[in-house]
Amino acid sequence: MDPDRPDSELSEPAETAAELNERLSRLISRNADRLPLPGHGQTLARWRVLAGIAECDLALVKLYEGHTDALAILAEHGAESLAEHQSRWGMWAAEPPFARVMVTAADGKPLPIDQTAHSDDTLYLTGTKAWCSGATGVSHALLTAWQGEHQRLVAVEMDQPGIEVTDTGWAAIGMAPTASVEVRFHGAQGRLVGPPGGYLERPGFWQGGAGIAACWLGGARRLGRILHDKATRGGDAHLMAHLGAVDRALDAGAAILRQAATWIDTHPHANARLVATRTRTSIEHMAEDVISHCSRALGAGPFCRDPAFARFMADLPVYLRQSHAERDLESLGRALAEQSDPGDGETPGGWRL
DSSP: OOTTSOOGGGSSOOOSHHHHHHHHHHHHHTTTTOOOOTTTTOHHHHHHHHHHHHHHOHHHHHHHHHHHHHHHHHHHTTOGGGSOTTOOEEEEOOOOTTOOEEEEOTTSSOOOTTOOTTOSOOEEEEEEEEEETTTTTOSEEEEEEEETTEEEEEEEESSSTTEEEOSOSOOOSTTGGGOOEEEEEEEEEEEEESSTTTTTSSHHHHHHHHHHHHHHHHHHHHHHHHHHHHHHTOOOHHHHHHHHHHHHHHHHHHHHHHHHHHHHHHSTTSOOHHHHHHHHHHHHHHHHHHHHHHHHHHOHHHHHHOHHHHHHHHHHHHHHTTSOTHHHHHHHHHHHHTSSOTTSSSSSSTTOO
16 A cells, blocks of 8 residues: 555545545455554555555554554564464454453452463453544454553453443544544453553654644645645635645654654653653644644635545544644653753654754
8 A cells, every 4th residue: 555645535525434444444355554664664655554554544544553463562572473363453442431351260259460461371351441443343352451450451352241332431532533433341351462561661652642743734734735736726825824834834843753763763761751842842832733724714705615625624623632742742851851951863853953
């Protein structure tokens, strides 16, 4: 699949969860989910595919990114064998205070903390997982759950008793087809993946987190193309000024992602937290800038008459809220405050040329 020219069948966003699930299955059936792993020398190639699919359909890339992230995490923990051929994975790691999943042994007692991953011992899941994107269509899920106070990764087959995919917890208009509903576990079986803390405490966590920004860039790029198409047919000075601002924003965003990908491939085992946070906050700001300029340049017309424009304008702000806004900026600021020189060369860019 050419990342800059995705499948023409994906040119317009899916309208329903069923259509979205079918599109994901079609991509998987063509092995279009076998992306280079992050930090293995081709991170930018991976992100180009994410951005290309996002430019077609943000809801689809939400499911696709989760699926490919799950495959990358399984590989990072040496558990590739769990990913059966043509399986469709959800990656569910949201931990809101109102929803938590616990893991226990067969007798209902807590598992020993030294319980090894990939063992044949069956564990059981109880509780509720929130914001489970694609829950109605995935065959498997990789999710965070709790073993006492220790977070664990658990792989689950969805086609089994004890799993209830609800229709609650997702009232969004933007990204509606992702059907990111709550899933309830009533003693469903699962398998541990990796050690305690194996979701957050690995290089791939921040590498994958930076990759989300490539999806945001792809969504903003679609809006920019719509504005550009309008400008090629003529427009006043204000429209051209808005197009210039969008070009500036998208060009800068693409440069930031290219730089981050190069750093990750050069430092595959390093903690990419600062890189990922700087990248995500920069791309978030860029996307919000593009949304503002495109809406002001084009007015109410495409909101009301262009289905693709209306969908991207609804979907992208919801997707951007996967960011933590000022909390991420605070995290970035605190990390920089611990450095004697914010441009010390240990991370890409910094404040130096």
